[in-house]
Amino acid sequence: MTPEAAVFFIFALITVGSAAVVVLARSLIYSAFALLFTFFGVAGLYVLLGADFLAATQLLIYVGGILVLLLFGVMLTHKLYDLDLRSEVTQFLPGVIVAVGLFLLLAVSAVNTQWMGGSGVPPAPTTAAIGRLFMQEYLLPFEAASILLLVALMGAAMIVRRRKDA
Amino acid sequence: MITVQHYLVVSAALFSLGILGVLTRRNAVNVLMGIELILNSANLNLVAFSRYGTGNLQGQLFAVFVIVIAASEVAVALAIILTLYRLRRTPNLDEADILQG
Numbered sequence: 001m002t003p004e005a006a007v008f009f010i011f012a013l014i015t016v017g018s019a020a021v022v023v024l025a026r027s028l029i030y031s032a033f034a035l036l037f038t039f040f041g042v043a044g045l046y047v048l049l050g051a052d053f054l055a056a057t058q059l060l061i062y063v064g065g066i067l068v069l070l071l072f073g074v075m076l077t078h079k080l081y082d083l084d085l086r087s088e089v090t091q092f093l094p095g096v097i098v099a100v101g102l103f104l105l106l107a108v109s110a111v112n113t114q115w116m117g118g119s120g121v122p123p124a125p126t127t128a129a130i131g132r133l134f135m136q137e138y139l140l141p142f143e144a145a146s147i148l149l150l151v152a153l154m155g156a157a158m159i160v161r162r163r164k165d166a
Numbered sequence: 167m168i169t170v171q172h173y174l175v176v177s178a179a180l181f182s183l184g185i186l187g188v189l190t191r192r193n194a195v196n197v198l199m200g201i202e203l204i205l206n207s208a209n210l211n212l213v214a215f216s217r218y219g220t221g222n223l224q225g226q227l228f229a230v231f232v233i234v235i236a237a238s239e240v241a242v243a244l245a246i247i248l249t250l251y252r253l254r255r256t257p258n259l260d261e262a263d264i265l266q267g
Contacts, residue, residue: 008172015176016176019180019183020183022200022203023190035202038206042180042209045173045176045213049216050217051213051216053226054226057233061233061236062206066236069244070199070202073198074195077195077251077257078257088191089191089192090192090260091189095185095189098185098186099183100182102185103179106178107175110174110175111174111175115218126223126226129223133223134227148235149234149238155245156241157245160245160249
């Protein structure tokens with residue numbers, strides 16, 4: 001087994017194992033902390049794929065932003081003395097059947113398809129090239145995404161604000 | 167030798183687990199975690215094809231856009247969940263039936 005394969009399987013195991021904990025854990029806090037390891041595992045896979053900028057972005061935004069927001073959501077939607085923070089499970093057996101069927105379908109079709117042959121050479125550091133693409137070819141989507149982010153955050157603040165007249 | 171198929175299978179597992187979380191959990195925050203798993207699996211696919219497919223960076227650019235969408239989606243969804251919690255005192259999605267006729 002090459003070192004690359006060993007590292008890949010370690011990160012894949014971390015990712016999928018902790019994703020299973022996210023889905024199956026009884027406690028919401030356990031789910032949130034398992035999600036942390038899933039994000040780390042995906043960031044490791046990005047590094048293995050040569051996407052250094054994206055791995056750093058993944059850590060900064062997912063771990064630093066989204067996970068903290070989700071933890072806020074857990075804390076704000078439970079009473080503070082409610083210590084066990086359980087999450088009920090419904091329709092477990094049909095859900096498992098759908099998920100396993102979907103996984104088998106996707107995995108079998110992914111393995112059996114003849115994908116176009118790649119070079120397999122990892123690209124050089126990507127940050128400068130990504131920045132150049134954002135500022136030249138993809139300037140319009142970049143600006144649209146920034147406006148979308150602004151609108152979404154302002155809208156979120158408007159939704160949760162307590163109205164004085166209500 | 168790690169090929170694109172390895173990454174696709176990992177991504178398929180992540181996607182199926184996310185679907186399982188969305189389908190079987192009653193807590194709204196937990197459903198949101200399942201959606202995050204699904205978005206991460208899509209990102210993994212994009213980056214894997216960017217590396218093994220054409221070899222250019224467009225897949226990684228799309229992944230950055232997906233991360234932006236995920237961030238705004240989580241902010242709006244948490245705002246809705248908090249408003250629902252204020253209204254009904256529960257994060258349980260089955261109780262959100264106000265619009266039901």
